[in-house]
Amino acid sequence: MLLSLSLSRRLLPHRHCALQCRNIKSENVARSAALDSVLSAFRSICGEDGVSLGEAVREQHGKDESVHRCRPPDVVLFPRCVEEVSALAKVCNNHHLPIIPFGTGTGLEGGVGAVKGGVCFSLRNMDQVLDLHQEDFDVTVEPGVTRKALNSYLRDTGLWFPVDPGADASVCGMAATSASGTNAVRYGTMRENTLNLEVVLADGTIIHTAGKGRRPRYTISVCTLKYAVLPSGGLNAIAFLFYLLSIFRKTSAGYNLTNLFVGSEGTLGIITKTTLRLYGIPEAVVSAVCSFPSVQAAVDSTVQVLQSGVPIARIEFLDDVMIDACNRFSSLSYPVTPTLFLEFHGSERSLEEQVNTTEDITQSNGGSDFQWARDAETRNRLWKARHDAWYAALALRPGCKAYATDVCVPLSRLPQIIVETKEDLIENRLTGPIAGHVGDGNFHCLMVVDPNDPEELHRVHLFTERLARRALTMDGTCTGEHGVGLGKRVLLCEEMGPMAIQVMQGLKDALDPKGLMNPEKILQPRVL
């Protein structure tokens, strides 16, 4: 009943004003009629089961995995196809109701909170994998398809989709937030791997950002290692792994809409299909771990590994605090020092060379305890610390919540920013083990914080702001992969400058003139 009142109030703001002199009874009648009319419009489009007003469902759709408080929507819709999404958006548009797209809720900057109430579009029922073109290495997915579900679908094709932000996020949600993760150093982020999007705008218009059904071409180089017999009788590897030699999109037809919607965090439209670039599953995988005497030594090794041309698939950094947490959590015995977790993808033959080169480099930088493994079981054991980092961090302070903050700087500045950040954490009595996609200059502090301690929450808030500003002074960005959401809007202004923000606002107004799409995310509300 409270909910109905809340929704009906939103439904009738103008009529409410007009009616303020009339009696309460007729007002309530009008509200109730409008509410009934909207809900019945929703139900007629996506069925009884497609409309939920239940408190638990709304609560579940009002928060992500960050510390931003739950802001439940007034109603949650579960459309089954793009036509339903479009029709529902039209209803919302006609009634000035905010629209918040929802994938899996695994975001980290408060991107799904219904800060102005409104209607959550949960896209989980649109979960089909469409139009797989094996020969062309591309596939189209609906927004209910998660990255694990996609890779499970692809299992027998020899192909996979490598972008991996950690969580089993919806692939369309990953496009919406420009996600990346551990494999980005080799395979790129969602920006490079999104070929086309189907998007429903706030008024229900359906567009295709690269033209309907088009899959802008990439030149694909999938390579196997070849050997030539040398005059000496030795074998010479004449073609290394070049999965990524050329993935350049070539079209100069009009404005690049695809890359405008990638990373727009639901503020410009609802992504209802994403066409993705796929990759050949590597013939073999090797994992490795190595400890270092200092952050500098670990970063130097990373730079040199990349410079040496080893096509490394993942190169992850954990600091001493994180390693200590992992040792405790998983009963491991890694030296409590900065540590790199590495993964190599390639042909059986090439991997040995990659690993040897990497080991040489790490040794020359004082790295020790270099361990590597090829079979899945040992690989998983080696990488256990990295995989469990989140839970290990949480276990440092039982009853607390973890919150990952994210910045990105030029690789050359990484040692300095990590050292300064660790000092900052100690000085401010904060628990924040560090894990980084070090090949990209991108790292996270996994802040472990007592959600019931407002003073500590405030200290964490100030810390994350200092961290982001530290990255900005080093020519970096306030967010490498988590996005802006609610949490980094002020920092975005500092990064971009007021004029560029005004341009972003202009683009938002052009595509969403009523300001209904995921209100108050990325851009701050205007002071009127």
Added chain:
Amino acid sequence: MLLSLSLSRRLLPHRHCALQCRNIKSENVARSAALDSVLSAFRSICGEDGVSLGEAVREQHGKDESVHRCRPPDVVLFPRCVEEVSALAKVCNNHHLPIIPFGTGTGLEGGVGAVKGGVCFSLRNMDQVLDLHQEDFDVTVEPGVTRKALNSYLRDTGLWFPVDPGADASVCGMAATSASGTNAVRYGTMRENTLNLEVVLADGTIIHTAGKGRRPRYTISVCTLKYAVLPSGGLNAIAFLFYLLSIFRKTSAGYNLTNLFVGSEGTLGIITKTTLRLYGIPEAVVSAVCSFPSVQAAVDSTVQVLQSGVPIARIEFLDDVMIDACNRFSSLSYPVTPTLFLEFHGSERSLEEQVNTTEDITQSNGGSDFQWARDAETRNRLWKARHDAWYAALALRPGCKAYATDVCVPLSRLPQIIVETKEDLIENRLTGPIAGHVGDGNFHCLMVVDPNDPEELHRVHLFTERLARRALTMDGTCTGEHGVGLGKRVLLCEEMGPMAIQVMQGLKDALDPKGLMNPEKILQPRVL
């Protein structure tokens, strides 16, 4: 005087209406005063020398290298810095005068014609190379810097900028048109190599698309070939060339403005600085040429070369007609068959492997006369046919003009579209030798046409439309690198669909509400 009248008419359209009942004399006085005021505002900003009303100068700035007719602007300005560009734009904005940015005029789709008159901003006096960061492999250039001037500036640094559309275009102009060219198969297009832009909007606002001074990071892999001694005594190449292993930009901070302006062809703003990604100059270069019995054999070889992992730098296709023309023009004796021109960049050691692999592949596809050369002189001789293709095509019909049209399709469709296009050319009695960046699925017909024969011009026009539509039916794009300009606006609508075009128009309106920026390019004028 005619010019002054024309400009003054544009200056006073509204006042003209308001004054229509008054006498002619007072109207002329007002016009003349407004004209004087605008021109003197221009002169006070960029000096006497910075404002040209001369007919020759205006004619020169009213056309590019296409067959689109010259549409001279009313006045040409030569600003010297971004502040002048901004101040001049404000004057234009206040007087509703169209603004047409001009780099070198080497475009191919009529992008610089002043179709509604107005003010040409020639940016040739802003020709400084700024902020070279050798360690970070990036540089910022003003719009008067051409790609050859930039590479000449970089000569002693060990770095170069590889995007090469053929013409010695302005690098900022290349960003504006999303140019690519022969090296794209390895180094990408302007989309991948533009890190940040300074842009002056129609109202004079200056923005930086990635934040002022920011140079979003790429992970750079510059690699040299290393050899390990095998137990057998042979050498094993353990690291091939990986210049391009990872050039992924990592930021998820707000809307991607950089990629919105790249390819916007001056319709959204004036690019006054471009920050570019640079590359290490390859240790050595090898060029090669090979003849094929069929288009299919040449394309199959291309695909296999790419798939084999050879990091080929250029792979250019000339058809039999083009080769015949080159033989005649340059007194060469290549077999008159489909031919590939190849270029390999790498370390001394790796190049031999690359060339051997490529030769094996071409032979297995029936390729013959495989020639290769390492020293500059022989290389130039080998590639002479490709370098002179434009002039060789022109020489087929003395007195005619050449016009290059451009489409791009999936590589697998390339043989079919080339065969069909050659049949079309013969059927319609057109001279159009074919040259293609075959590694990208991108090719050009170099139409040689009598500019004084309207019937032939019409046939060429119909042919280019058929060619583009053929590409569209094959999932391709109507332009891989020349852009839309005036010539491909209808085709862009067909490629993108009316809704996406409406979105593009909305973005244009948001950034340029008065429609002053390079009017009628990319998007057709609205029917009111």
